[in-house]
Amino acid sequence: xxxxxxxxxxxxxxxxxxxxxxxxxxxxxxxxxxxxxxxxxxxxxxxxxxxxxxxxxxxxxxxxxxxxxxxxxxxxxxxxxxxxxxxxxxxxxxxxxxxxxxxxxxxxxxxxxxxxxxxxxxxxxxxxxxxxxxxxxxxxxxxxxxxxxxxxxxxxxxxxxxxxxxxxxxxxxxxxxxxxxxxxxxxxxxxxxxxxxxxxxxxxxxxxxxxxxxxxxxxxxxxxxxxxxxxxxxxxxxxxxxxxxxxxxxxxxxxxxxxxxxxxxxxxxxxxxxxxxxxxxxxxxxxxxxxxxxxxxxxxxxxxxxxxxxxxxxxxxxxxxxxxxxxxxxxxxxxxxxxxxxxxxxxxxxxxxxxxxxxxxxxxxxxxxxxxxxxxxxxxxxxxxxxxxxxxxxxxxxxxxxxxxxxxxxxxxxxxxxxxxxxxxxxxxxxxxxxxxxxxxxxxxxxxx
Amino acid sequence: xxxxxxxxxxxxxxxxxxxxxxxxxxxxxxxxxxxxxxxxxxxxxxxxxxxxxxxxxxxxxxxxxxxxxxxxxxxxxxxxxxxxxxxxxxxxxxxxxxxxxxxxxxxxxxxxxxxxxxxxxxxxxxxxxxxxxxxxxxxxxxxxxxxxxxxxxxxxxxxxxxxxxxxxxxxxxxxxxxxxxxxxxxxxxxxxxxxxxxxxxxxxxxxxxxxxxxxxxxxxxxxxxxxxxxxxxxxxxxxxxxxxxxxxxx
Numbered sequence: 001x002x003x004x005x006x007x008x009x010x011x012x013x014x015x016x017x018x019x020x021x022x023x024x025x026x027x028x029x030x031x032x033x034x035x036x037x038x039x040x041x042x043x044x045x046x047x048x049x050x051x052x053x054x055x056x057x058x059x060x061x062x063x064x065x066x067x068x069x070x071x072x073x074x075x076x077x078x079x080x081x082x083x084x085x086x087x088x089x090x091x092x093x094x095x096x097x098x099x100x101x102x103x104x105x106x107x108x109x110x111x112x113x114x115x116x117x118x119x120x121x122x123x124x125x126x127x128x129x130x131x132x133x134x135x136x137x138x139x140x141x142x143x144x145x146x147x148x149x150x151x152x153x154x155x156x157x158x159x160x161x162x163x164x165x166x167x168x169x170x171x172x173x174x175x176x177x178x179x180x181x182x183x184x185x186x187x188x189x190x191x192x193x194x195x196x197x198x199x200x201x202x203x204x205x206x207x208x209x210x211x212x213x214x215x216x217x218x219x220x221x222x223x224x225x226x227x228x229x230x231x232x233x234x235x236x237x238x239x240x241x242x243x244x245x246x247x248x249x250x251x252x253x254x255x256x257x258x259x260x261x262x263x264x265x266x267x268x269x270x271x272x273x274x275x276x277x278x279x280x281x282x283x284x285x286x287x288x289x290x291x292x293x294x295x296x297x298x299x300x301x302x303x304x305x306x307x308x309x310x311x312x313x314x315x316x317x318x319x320x321x322x323x324x325x326x327x328x329x330x331x332x333x334x335x336x337x338x339x340x341x342x343x344x345x346x347x348x349x350x351x352x353x354x355x356x357x358x359x360x361x362x363x364x365x366x367x368x369x370x371x372x373x374x375x376x377x378x379x380x381x382x383x384x385x386x387x388x389x390x391x392x393x394x395x396x397x398x399x400x401x402x403x404x405x406x407x408x409x410x411x412x413x414x415x416x417x418x419x420x421x422x423x424x425x426x427x428x429x430x431x432x433x434x435x436x437x438x439x440x441x442x443x444x445x446x447x448x449x
Numbered sequence: 450x451x452x453x454x455x456x457x458x459x460x461x462x463x464x465x466x467x468x469x470x471x472x473x474x475x476x477x478x479x480x481x482x483x484x485x486x487x488x489x490x491x492x493x494x495x496x497x498x499x500x501x502x503x504x505x506x507x508x509x510x511x512x513x514x515x516x517x518x519x520x521x522x523x524x525x526x527x528x529x530x531x532x533x534x535x536x537x538x539x540x541x542x543x544x545x546x547x548x549x550x551x552x553x554x555x556x557x558x559x560x561x562x563x564x565x566x567x568x569x570x571x572x573x574x575x576x577x578x579x580x581x582x583x584x585x586x587x588x589x590x591x592x593x594x595x596x597x598x599x600x601x602x603x604x605x606x607x608x609x610x611x612x613x614x615x616x617x618x619x620x621x622x623x624x625x626x627x628x629x630x631x632x633x634x635x636x637x638x639x640x641x642x643x644x645x646x647x648x649x650x651x652x653x654x655x656x657x658x659x660x661x662x663x664x665x666x667x668x669x670x671x672x673x674x675x676x677x678x679x680x681x682x683x684x685x686x687x688x689x690x691x692x693x694x695x696x697x698x699x
Contacts, residue, residue, distance in 0.1 A: 394500070395537045402497050403551035403607060404525035404558065413550065417541030417590070 007064035008046045014070060015039045015154050024123045025156060030134055031126070038143045038153035045147050057337040057369040058279055058308045063251050068188035068223045070155060073102035077181030078212050083107050086177055086210045088243075091430035093175035093206065094119060100181055101158050101189040116165030117203075119174055122192055125161035132163050136196050140229035140257035146281070149255050152190045152227040159192035164201035164236075173204040173239075173428055178224070180211045180250070186221040193228040197236035197264075204239040206431060209275075211247030220247035226254040232264035234288065240268045241431055245438065246275030248303075253279045260320075262288030269426055272299035272307040273438050279308035286313075286320040286348070297326040298422045298435075300442050301334025301366070308337040313353065315344040315378075321352035327422050328359040329415055330366035331442070341373040342383065349378050355385040360392065360418050412443050450475045450646055451615060456507035458488075458495055465491045467671035469507070473615070476643040480657055480682060481650045483668035484690040489650045490534065492668070493619040496648075497531035498524045511615065525551075526558035528614030532604040532621055539591035544603070547591050548573055552610055576609040580636040598629030605636035616640070617648045622656040634659030654686035669697050 019039060025031040047064060048055040078099060084107075087095065096119060097107035103121035110119055118129055125133055143150040160176055180189055197203060211220050224246065232238055246252050252275050258266050272278050284293045299307035313322045328336045342353045359368045372385040392414050400410035419439060426432040451473040458466040465488045473479050483489050495502050496509065498521035509516040516524060539547065552572075553563040564572070577584050582602045592600050601621055608616055618637065622630055637660050641647070649660055657665070657679060665681040666673045669690070674697045675681065685693070 393537070396539055398497075398499055398521065399533065399537045399539070400547070400551075401521035402499075402525055402531050403547075403611065404522050404554040405547075405550050406522055406554060407520075409550065409554070413542050413547070414539065417539055420541035 038150040041150040071187040093173045116168035118163040122159040140259045155190045156192040162195045166198045167200035169202040188223040196231045199234040202237045206241040221249045223251040228256045230258040235263045237265040258284045260291040266293040270297035277306045281310045283312045292321045295324045302331040310339045315348040319350040324355040333365040336368045338370040344376040346377040351381040353383045357387040359389045478647045480662035530613030534620040536600040538593045597624035
């Protein structure tokens with residue numbers, strides 16, 4: 001039996017077992033039905049293969065070669081003091097901690113949330129925010145689109161719920177830390193996120209993914225399969241940061257589905273910093289006019305890491321603007337895929353859509369596949385895309401060295417210069433500094449430098 | 450101080466310098482003039498240690514060190530500074546960060562304590578004033594979006610900070626209007642000192658009206674073919690390079 005069939009079989013068994021379990025999501029008719037439908041979808045579709053355009057360059061063979069068991073919370077998996085090490089230094093935030101996808105109130109700081117702001121676990125939301133759940137759960141992310149969304153839906157155990165009332169601005173960023181403890185067997189975690197910002201609401205959300213085990217230990221083999229649904233009502237605004245610092249053997253796949261109404265604003269920054277195999281699928285659906293989104297991202301692949309960045313901007317409404325800027329540093333035998341699609345529908349006149357992807361290749365063994373796609377069906381639009389793949393300019397290295405700067409330092413300065421444009425668009429200084437330090441570490445760790 | 454003897458350099462097997470001899474004493478200012486393609490820029494780059502040049506014969510001694518054995522940065526630490534003809538842009542590399550890294554690398558190599566940010570900023574501001582450069586350029590990415598004049602001023606600013614003992618100005622006048630040229634020349638003249646030698650490489654005599662050399666050499670076909678004082682530059686200005694090239698050929 002080949003790996004794909006074996007894996008399909010394995011997950012179907014998991015789904016069957018999970019269907020009978022007493023999950024809290026079985027109690028609400030909406031989620032019970034979603035789970036049942038997702039099981040059917042997965043049984044019908046199985047895993048995507050490379051004949052499908054969206055999966056052509058992302059190799060999921062190694063992901064499917066492992067049998068990941070559902071993660072069971074373990075109260076003693078991590079010491080309290082080891083958890084706080086993973087908070088972003090110097091960041092003043094409302095903080096939630098999920099340890100092994102289990103909300104830990106004892107490790108979280110949510111006592112001074114302003115009025116009109118609900119931040120809780122998804123299972124709590126089923127009890128206390130049932131009306132919002134009813135209205136919005138499953139509305140942005142379609143499990144029929146993607147088997148991994150189906151798996152997440154069918155296997156979800158908990159996650160994050162945020163609701164901000166009309167015209168309320170959350171005073172501080174909301175920091176969410178997703179920690180996975182080290183285990184003896186490969187495990188899968190299926191966090192589910194629902195963020196609803198009512199008309200005129202504003203928030204900043206920082207999601208930070210970290211493993212707590214020791215580096216290079218095979219005990220860090222896990223698969224984070226995440227789905228985020230983000231609903232932005234008229235004139236709502238969300239700044240969304242995702243920092244992926246998974247363990248060396250970890251797999252991480254996220255589907256982020258954003259639905260934007262009139263005049264809403266979504267700004268995202270996705271930082272792929274570590275993990276064996278990462279894939280993020282951003283889908284932004286413009287449903288009202290004059291909305292705007294900005295997606296920025298950075299992927300740093302060293303060793304034998306894989307990073308896959310997929311964006312799908314759906315201009316379904318007129319007068320919306322989208323700007324995307326992604327940069328990649330490729331070291332060692334790292335591999336990256338950038339696949340950015342912009343769709344401009346017939347009725348989406350006066351669309352302003354731009355996409356840029358630049359890659360800096362620092363090793364002959366590294367590889368990048370970049371594929372921008374514009375599909376335009378309207379005639380009065382401003383759209384552009386550009387991608388580059390380059391190396392460090394010898395003139396630049398010579399210039400720095402001729403000023404007495406050692407070659408390795410010159411190399412680092414130029415790489416940091418290359419990524420600085422992305423980090424400059426980060427509005428939260430503590431996040432920027434954290435990322436900066438991590439990038440410096442990645443560059444210093446490279447043997448050839 | 451600097452003694453170049455019988456230097457032969459080629460690029461991709463094409464000979465560029467063909468037995469060049471030059472001696473520059475401490476505190477002296479030497480102008481090297483010559484037609485396009487005579488090897489002026491090659492000489493500048495070879496002194497700074499740029500890769501891609503094949504030195505097939507000859508010696509370059511500076512303060513009794515064999516330069517050809519030293520890396521680019523070691524030469525910089527020894528006091529060699531090349532003001533580039535076309536200073537490269539470094540997007541995202543902050544000018545202040547760059548300047549401080551350069552100065553501290555040199556201090557470290559000399560066993561001196563590195564400067565902290567506060568002390569460095571004071572020094573950088575002074576240097577900026579000296580070359581009449583707006584301080585806002587210190588905060589920008591190195592040379593990015595700078596005009597030709599601003600780039601050259603940034604070169605002289607680096608020279609003022611790093612205090613080299615041998616400064617090579619490679620066609621510093623190229624791309625400058627007369628006002629910018631005066632400002633850059635003033636910056637260079639302020640740095641003239643008995644401790645600092647300079648090699649001013651230029652195609653035109655114009656620059657030498659502002660930076661007066663002690664010696665003038667004519668480089669043609671990879672060799673110094675004539676040396677003299679500044680009157681040689683004026684002669685070249687009048688007669689062009691043709692007569693010298695003819696003499697050399699004959």
